[in-house]
Amino acid sequence: MKRVNEYKKLFNVEKEIDLKQLKTAYRNLVKEWHPDKFQEGDEKREEAEIMSRQIIDGYHFLVSIAPETKAANxxxxxxxxxxxxxxxxxxxxxxxxxxxxxxxxxxxxxxxxxxxxxxxxxxxxxxxxxxxxxxxxxxxxxxxxxxxxxx
Incomplete structure (x- = not known):
């Protein structure tokens, strides 16, 4: 449950996971933390690479436990x-x-x-x-x- 709560906090999801809102939050986070926004050798770039991987993992994880996904499967x-x-x-x-x-x-x-x-x-x-x-x-x-x- 720790992992679930971490990802919900990252995407600012309160209770139920709404796929439309999740997708919007995902896009905004990816824009904010995309490594290409930072210069080569910048320590912020390394942090952005880690964050972008975490954002992508979190998005796929939350989509997989969303009520809409579970209902479809x-x-x-x-x-x-x-x-x-x-x-x-x-x-x-x-x-x-x-x-x-x-x-x-x-x-x-x-x-x-x-x-x-x-x-x-x-x-x-x-x-x-x-x-x-x-x-x-x-x-x-x-x-x-x-x-x-x-x-």
Whole structure:
């Protein structure tokens, strides 16, 4: 959630993410922090390069968790969590990354270590995740279909 809040603060987003407002804020920030505005060798240019990368990453991240994006991809997400099993998962900080057998990978934000341990110890991990994680936490698709092939 720290990452979400950082990016929301960067783009001055209060509650819900509106894609039109986000795009306007993105364009303004890119204009303000574009490295080409600064002279070669200027220390501000290096700062601008870092900021511009952060702006681009933040924009793509916020678009991926926006309600409009989630609504557009809801059918695909529902199919994945209902029909595809879990291939692999890993937990870092409060982010649970789940790779599914259909090749998609989703990140779930706010999943604490205690819940992750319950998932690991569950005898039916997919069922546990489906009931307690998949529809309860903020999520985003983090990797495009990599089409996992059976060995």
């Amino acid at each position: 809801l059918e695909e997400y529902t199919k994945t969590i209902n029909e595809s099993g879990i291939a692999d998962f890993q937990h870092k900080g409060n982010v649970l990354e789940v790779s599914f057998l259909d090749g998609t990978t989703y990140e779930y934000f706010g999943v604490n270590k205690a819940l992750y341990i319950k998932l690991i110890n569950s005898d039916r991990q997919f069922r546990f995740a489906k009931r307690t994680i998949f529809n309860s936490f903020l999520y985003r698709k983090s990797k495009k279909d990599t089409a996992m092939q059976p060995a």
